[in-house]
Amino acid sequence: MESNTKSIVTRIATPADYKYAESIASEMAYSAAKRGTGIANRTPEYILNKMKDGQAVIAIDTENDTWAGFSCMEVWEHEKYVAKSGLIVAPDYRGIGISKSIKTTLFELCRTKFPRAKLFSLSTSPAVMHINLELGYRVVPNEEILQDELFLRGCTSWVNYVELMNKQHTELPYVAMVYDPSKEATLSVVPAMVNPDVKQEAIICDASFSEVNLGAVAAI
Secondary structure (H helix, E strand, C coil): CCCCHHHEEEEECCHHHHHHHHHHHHHHHHHHHHHCCCCCCCCHHHHHHHHHCCCEEEEEECCCCEEEEEEEEEECCCCCEEEEEEEEECHHHCCCCHHHHHHHHHHHHHHHHCCCCEEEEEECCHHHHHHHHHHCCEEECHHHHHCCHHHHCCCCCCCCHHHHHCCCCCCCCCEEEEECCCCCCCCCCCCCCCCCCCCCCCEEEEECCCHHHHCCCCCC
16 A cells, blocks of 8 residues: 555544554554564553554544554653553554654653653654654663662553563563653743643553564664
C-alpha cells in the first residue's frame, strides 16, 4: 500500500476513535509476539480507557478512515511519574515518519498536562532515540534512574521498567533518556499555554516498541 502522508492527521484520540481499539490492541499483541519481547498484551478495553481518559494520541488516514498509528500514557499511583508508552504504527504506514508525528504530539500533550515534568524515555530503538534527541532529551545511565525511590514504587503499568533496564545482557539493551524542562524552557514544541489545574510535578516515561527488530513502529 502506498500511503499519502497529506491525508494522515495526528491528534489526541476522541470518541470517534473508539472503534479502532480492538484493531490497535491486536496489532500491538502481534508485534510483541513477533519480536518476542514478553511485554504483556494490552486489551481493547485498555486502549479504549486510555482514549476516554484523554491519555492517547492517534494518527488517522482520513482518506480511508483507518488508524495509522497510536501511543498513550501510563500514570504512576503517586503521579510523580508518567509514561509515554505503546508506540505502534500500522504495517501499511511504516517508514513515512508517523512515529515522529505521534511522539511529538504526545510530547506536547504530556507537557500540557505536566508542564514542569521531567520526561523519561526507555527504548531500544535508534529511531526513537533520534526523535528524543531532537525534542531535547539526554542519555542517562540506567543506574541513575534505578536509584530514584519514586521510580521503583507506585507503578501499575503493563511495562516492568526496572526489569527492562536490568536486561543489559540482551542484544539490544534499553537506553534511558531524560528531558528536563528547566533546561529546555524555550523548546519550540512546548505549548505556550498550560492548564494551571493539572499536576505540576511528575516524570514522564516512554517505553516504545523497537524499530530495529521487525519494524514495529515507523522509521523516520
